[in-house]
Amino acid sequence: NAGVMQNPRHLVRRRGQEARLRCSPMKGHSHVYWYRQLPEEGLKFMVYLQKENIIDESGMPKERFSAEFPKEGPSILRIQQVVRGDSAAYFCASSPRGTGSYNEQFFGPGTRLTVL
Amino acid sequence: EDKVVQSPLSLVVHEGDTVTLNCSYEVTNFRSLLWYKQEKKAPTFLFMLTSSGIEKKSGRLSSILDKKELFSILNITATQTGDSAVYLCALNAGGTSYGKLTFGQGTILTVHP
Numbered sequence: 201n202a203g204v205m206q207n208p209r210h211l212v213r214r215r216g217q218e219a220r221l222r223c224s225p226m227k228g229h230s231h232v233y234w235y236r237q238l239p240e241e242g243l244k245f246m247v248y249l250q251k252e253n254i255i256d257e258s259g260m261p262k263e264r265f266s267a268e269f270p271k272e273g274p275s276i277l278r279i280q281q282v283v284r285g286d287s288a289a290y291f292c293a294s295s296p297r298g299t300g301s302y303n304e305q306f307f308g309p310g311t312r313l314t315v316l
Numbered sequence: 317e318d319k320v321v322q323s324p325l326s327l328v329v330h331e332g333d334t335v336t337l338n339c340s341y342e343v344t345n346f347r348s349l350l351w352y353k354q355e356k357k358a359p360t361f362l363f364m365l366t367s368s369g370i371e372k373k374s375g376r377l378s379s380i381l382d383k384k385e386l387f388s389i390l391n392i393t394a395t396q397t398g399d400s401a402v403y404l405c406a407l408n409a410g411g412t413s414y415g416k417l418t419f420g421q422g423t424i425l426t427v428h429p
Contacts, residue, residue, distance in 0.1 A: 204358070233415065242422055243359070243404065248415035256415050291358065293417075304350070305417060307358040 202227065204294050204308035205274075212314045219279040219286070221311045225294030232275040233305060234267060237289040249275060282315045289313075318343045320407050322420035330428050333395050337423045339405030340387040347414065349388050351379055352404040354422070359404055362390070395427045 205224040213219050225232050234246040248256040249269035260267070264282075269275040279286055289312050293305035319342040329335055341349065348366045352359035363372045365381035365388060372379050376395075381388045392399055402424050406417040 231415065233417070235417075235419075243406075243417075243419040245416045245418065259416070304361060304364050306361060307352075309357045 204229075204292055204306055206290075206292050206308035206311050208311060209309060210312050210314070212316060213282050214316050215283055216281050219282050219313055221277040221279075221290050221292075221313070222274040223277070223292030223294075223308060224274045225292075226296075226306055229294035229296050229306075231295045232269050233293045233295075234275075234277050235291045235293065237291065237310075239288070243291065246277075279313075282313075284315045287313055287315045318407055318409050318418045320405055320418055320420035322403075322405050322423050324423060325421065326424040326426070328426045328428065329395055331396055333427075334391065334393045335395060335425065337390040337392075337403050337405075337425070338387065339389070339420055341405075341407050342386065343407055343409050345410035346383065346407075347410045348408045349381055350406045350408065350417065351388070351390050352406065354402045354404055355400075362403075392425075395425075397427050397429055400425055400427045 204226055207222050211219055230251050232249045235243045236246055237243050245259040247260050247267045251269055252271050264280045266278045289310045291310045292308045295305050321340050323338045348364050350364045351362040353362055363379045368381055368383040376393045379390045402422040404422045405420040408417055
């Protein structure tokens, strides 16, 4: 059973360009979460999605950032007009449907975004 | 706001030593507390704790939760160089935050041969 897949693993963008980060959850998982890890900081929650729905986007910056998890295909985290401060590791996690009250999340390897 | 504080921030030991990592938290509506190990890439799940006083154990690692005093500890016995990593404690709260994990800043463990 393959784990959570993320691509690309490394992404370099110039200021003002767009970054698209992809996440394929583990097989059978329909809940996806995105986290950001800035240099020398801990993991910070960004957004929680189920198929075709955004459940909690309380950690998303108000501008330039968006996320989707379509019926078919991977979840996408999109950053428009990137700035140097967006340079970070972006991790995706997934959890299975029907976990009830408990939320065990499994993480992907991350995408390291560098903005020049 | 939910909060997680880990201590110590870093720890250096020699192989064979036993270490205890601490995690204290503040939360309005507790659901679970999770421990992860992060090496150079993905955080790897270790334990999920939901009830006080019940020890979870996996090999040389064990963890316990105290919901009255709002803390958890992660013990590693007979440490090995492969245990060197950042250990992350995360809180899952209920209510409108039920999907979100709030992480501590991590404890950097270095095990020397």
